[in-house]
Amino acid sequence: xxxxxxxxxxxxxxxxxxxxxxxxxxxxxxxxxxxxxxxxxxxxxxxxxxxxxxxxxxxxxxxxxxxxxxxxxxxxxxxxxxxxxxxxxxxxxxxxxxxxxxxxxxxxxxxxxxxxxxxxxxxxxxxxxxxxxxxxxxxxxxxxxxxxxxxxxxxxxxxxxxxxxxxxxxxxxxxxxxxxxxxxxxxxxxxxxxxxxxxxxxxxxxxxxxxxxxxxxxxxxxxxxxxxxxxxxxxxxxxxxxxxxxxxxxxxxxxxxxxxxx
Numbered sequence: 620x621x622x623x624x625x626x627x628x629x630x631x632x633x634x635x636x637x638x639x640x641x642x643x644x645x646x647x648x649x650x651x652x653x654x655x656x657x658x659x660x661x662x663x664x665x666x667x668x669x670x671x672x673x674x675x676x677x678x679x680x681x682x683x684x685x686x687x688x689x690x691x692x693x694x695x696x697x698x699x700x701x702x703x704x705x706x707x708x709x710x711x712x713x714x715x716x717x718x719x720x721x722x723x724x725x726x727x728x729x730x731x732x733x734x735x736x737x738x739x740x741x742x743x744x745x746x747x748x749x750x751x752x753x754x755x756x757x758x759x760x761x762x763x764x765x766x767x768x769x770x771x772x773x774x775x776x777x778x779x780x781x782x783x784x785x786x787x788x789x790x791x792x793x794x795x796x797x798x799x800x801x802x803x804x805x806x807x808x809x810x811x812x813x814x815x816x817x818x819x820x821x822x823x824x825x826x827x828x829x830x831x832x833x834x835x836x837x838x839x840x841x842x843x844x845x846x847x848x849x850x851x852x853x854x855x856x857x858x859x860x861x862x863x864x865x866x867x868x869x870x871x872x873x874x875x876x877x878x879x880x881x
Contacts, residue, residue, distance in 0.1 A: 627721050629654055629713055636725065637674075637692065644725045645672065646698050648691035654713055655705035662691060665704065670697030695722065787841050787861035793870065802874050819860065830860050839866030 830840035
């Protein structure tokens with residue numbers, strides 16, 4: 620736990636905060652309970668184990684006593700649990716103060732900076748350098764994460780839309796969608812790929828380009844039959860292979876290099 624205790628004020632009540640080794644904020648339990656009007660004697664029973672901890676590396680005089688035991692602190696999740704238990708009308712306003720003002724400053728600067736604390740920080744060159752370095756690293760990580768998300772965005776949107784699809788589409792339509800999402804393939808090449816990989820029948824004949832038994836058993840294709848009446852009166856049946864919603868998701872996963880489950 621970071622030895623540097625930061626204090627923020629909520630309507631005249633002081634609430635002390637600390638950060639752990641991972642930079643996550645913790646709040647002195649007594650301060651939070653005083654603001655919310657909650658007794659501290661049953662915190663261990665009302666909070667989860669990971670929401671409550673003891674301060675073992677700070678003098679008790681800095682955070683107050685706890686009946687002879689190490690003072691208690693609550694995590695961010697623990698604080699929200701206490702807010703929900705509070706009957707005071709100020710509880711919601713306190714939560715907003717913490718989430719919109721205190722936590723952003725803690726995560727950005729490594730601690731809650733009051734105006735007085737800002738003056739102290741600005742007078743310490745080492746602290747200024749540390750804060751500037753942390754901000755630079757944080758900005759770099761954020762930009763890198765945003766670029767990664769943006770690069771995957773077309774594929775993610777495409778995969779999501781396919782997964783939700785309940786309609787069948789033509790093979791040529793799937794090729795257009797794939798090409799629009801960075802996969803270099805056209806209708807003829809997609810037909811060839813489906814034949815070469817055992818999804819469509821490749822032998823010449825009346826069933827050429829029809830789904831294989833394997834494809835039908837997997838539910839990847841639907842055969843649309845259309846009656847065609849000719850000028851001499853006779854009727855023939857025209858068969859067209861269409862890709863089902865499950866088939867669309869299956870082939871999208873194939874081309875995006877994901878694991879495919881039949």
